[in-house]
Amino acid sequence: MTRPAKSLLGALATIAVLLAMFSPSMASATPAELERGIEQRGWSSQALLALSSEYDATGDKGRAILALERARLLSPREGAIESALARVRSEAGVSEPQPSRARRAVATLTADEWAWVALGGGLIACMSLVGLAWGHARVLARPSLVVGTVAVVLAGMAATIVAPSSDRAIVVADEVARISPFPAAEPSFEPLEGEAVVIEQERGEFVHVRIGDRTGWLPRTAVERVVPPS
Structure with a gap:
């Protein structure tokens, strides 16, 4: 596909997303109604x-960011999603978590694309x-075997790196993180609504989270x- 054709398809996809966002059926729906529909x-x-x-629109920045994060999983190259996510994060006072060096190196493709x-x-x-077994074109079969094997290993590793983590979560309520999983425990830190955290463990009605070097329940x-x- 030529570059102009790809650009046209990308523009049409963005227009379709924007039209869907502001269509009468969606614009008049409440968050609860949209959640039920999804x-x-x-x-x-x-x-x-x-x-x-x-x-x-209701000021719930945490759940707005959560919905955009999920939308980005489905359309990782959609400009409308990226711009909306950057705007809402800026308004909420939170920043995009910095990916690891390995993730930056392989983030040009999605996990599905690396799997292909x-x-x-x-x-x-x-x-x-098969070529080696039948004795056909052995000169080409040996290097092809090496190339194919290396591609499987490296692409598999890349797919694992860029795959969405099941432990990644978004703060959706204004709560204080505590040093132990009890409501009366000493405070540890106060996360902002919309901040991305890593859930490290769960205990009862509490989860232990990490944001950079800050941890708490x-x-x-x-x-x-x-x-x-699932």
């Missing part, structure tokens, strides 16, 4: 963008093994995983 029909980037817009690369490498390796209801548990 629960019934499943995730879509358009519905999640509309949900984020409604939460943002690994599959292609596996097919090359299998064809090379938050009520389970104060955070929501970006990728819901």
Whole structure:
């Protein structure tokens, strides 16, 4: 596909998302109604963008950011999602977590795309093994086997690195993190609504979270995983 064609498709996708966001059916829906619709029909980037817009309008920055994070999982290269996420984060006073060096190196492709690369490498390796077994084109089969095997290993590692973490969550309520999982425990730090945290462990109605070098226990209801548990 040519570059102009790709640009045109990207522009059309952005227009479709924006039209969906501001269509009468979505614009008049409350967050609760949109949540019910998503629960019934499943995730879509358009519905999640509309949900984020409604939460943002009510001042619920945490859930607005959560909806945008989920929309980005479905459409990782959608400019409308990135711009909305940057704006809401700025208004909430939170910043985008800095990815690791390894993640930055392989983030040009999604986990699904890296999986396809690994599959292609596996097919090359299998064809090379067949060639070696039948004695055909052994000069080409050996290097092809090496290339295919390396592609499988490296692409598999890349897919693992960029895959969404099941432990990543967003703070959706104004709560104080405490040093132990009890309501009366000493405070540890105060996270902002919309901040991304890593859930390290769970105990009763509390979860132990990490934000950089800050750790503490938050009520389970104060955070929501970006990728819901299955």
